[in-house]
Amino acid sequence: MVFHIIYLMWVLAFLPECRCLCSKPELMNVSPKGSSLGLGHTFKTFPTQSVLVCMDLCISYPMCRSVDLNREKSVCRLQVKSSVTDPDLLVATPNTIHMDKEDFPKILLDNACQTLSCDNMTMCKGNTGCIPVLDGRSCGSPPSVSNAAASPAGPFPVGHTHNYTCHVGYDSLHEPYTTCQENGKWTDVVFLCQRTSPKYxxxxxxxxxxxxxxxxxxxxxxxxxxxxxxxxxxxxxxxxxxxxxxxxxxxxxxxxxxxxxxxxxxxxxxxxxxxxxxxxxxxxxxxxxxx
Structure with a gap:
């Protein structure tokens, strides 16, 4: 916990976006550096190294429940799930920080977007209101996986997560999820079904x-x-x-x-x-x- 506090204080001290936070020091609750929800729950990605920019983007999308930030690759992933409600989804991931929206600093959450009650298909633009940026966007059928139940026919809306299930006699390897992204593509599928080892x-x-x-x-x-x-x-x-x-x-x-x-x-x-x-x-x- 001490390491988390020191790391976050360093972030707030050196990122230019943190000036408003520095006037009201608050601590962010993050997972240990090196954790994420994996790839299967992402609905949108942004190029940034900034912790605050990544959180601010999540706040502007009602669908977003958490973020995974890889500062080394400058990638911020907006997720449809959080480790608060689904703690078993959190996995070890090098060079990545996971943050749940429930644990964002209160000062970031105290804005117009929190009172507008935008729906999941919109993006909050503050005083401009709720912009329907995700309406009409969809993905076709989820990618098929060998020895898994057939993927259902699409289309599916942005944010829909498909959960794969292996046939009887096969064990699942890696995360069994893929999510429809705002670009109309499913997240990369790393899931595999491997024949169950016989027990003798x-x-x-x-x-x-x-x-x-x-x-x-x-x-x-x-x-x-x-x-x-x-x-x-x-x-x-x-x-x-x-x-x-x-x-x-x-x-x-x-x-x-x-x-x-x-x-x-x-x-x-x-x-x-x-x-x-x-x-x-x-x-x-x-x-x-x-x-």
């Missing part, structure tokens, strides 16, 4: 022999591992178990034959072929999973 139950490390504990195999795989061996067994039939041995070998089976002796896990720690992040048994040592 490790039964243990077992001693093997020429009679083999599992009936199908060995199958030599150039790239071996839990997912690779399980997928290979699926192509051969319906099996309850799969086993990894001596780095490259994959076995499949419905019963564990020959009453194998269980061994310490340390005897099944040979790296998998082409997949050194996983262990694939050892010499006559089979790591067995139920699938």
């Amino acid at each position: 139950t490790l039964l243990g490390c077992f001693e093997d022999s020429h009679y083999y504990v599992l009936e199908s195999g060995p199958h030599s795989l150039l790239i071996n591992g839990q997912r690779q061996c399980a997928s290979h067994c699926d192509t051969l039939g319906s099996y309850r178990y799969f086993g990894l041995q001596v780095g490259s070998q994959c076995f499949c089976g419905n019963i564990m034959r020959n009453n194998p002796r269980e061994l310490p896990a340390t005897e099944c720690n040979q790296p998998c072929n082409g997949n050194s992040g996983e262990e694939c048994g050892g010499s006559w040592r089979m790591l067995i999973f139920s699938s």
Whole structure:
């Protein structure tokens, strides 16, 4: 908190736009330097390095709930969401400061725009009134994302946020949002749907022999591992178990034959072929999973 106060005092002391604030020193509540709402909630961007200009722009747009300012890139993003009402949206972002409209200095909020009650499609021009700058502007259908539910048909008004949902069997990566901007384009989509990693139950490390504990195999795989061996067994039939041995070998089976002796896990720690992040048994040592 002390760092925030020192940083904001520095901003107010050196920005020319701060003269009116310097006569009435007030503190702004900002997120730690290096935070933002990401890209998915922006409806308009402006080129500026000024904290005060960025906040003033947000005040003039009733749709704006917060700002993200990257002073290094001179980009001010006006957002349709705030971290006050949606704290889970705040993410770590280098060289960026996030500020919610609820926490702007009162001196900035004490202007004509606060009494005009302009609607979201307008821009407040102070004594001039509410100017309908966003009326009639829209975006088409949101960009499609592979393995996600189909995007709805447009058009959508400026400020509309689309929330992506992955198909069953896929996990979401990155922020699942895109917002219609005032230029008629959706914000860049960084969202991905990645196939859910199968969950296998490790039964243990077992001693093997020429009679083999599992009936199908060995199958030599150039790239071996839990997912690779399980997928290979699926192509051969319906099996309850799969086993990894001596780095490259994959076995499949419905019963564990020959009453194998269980061994310490340390005897099944040979790296998998082409997949050194996983262990694939050892010499006559089979790591067995139920699938």
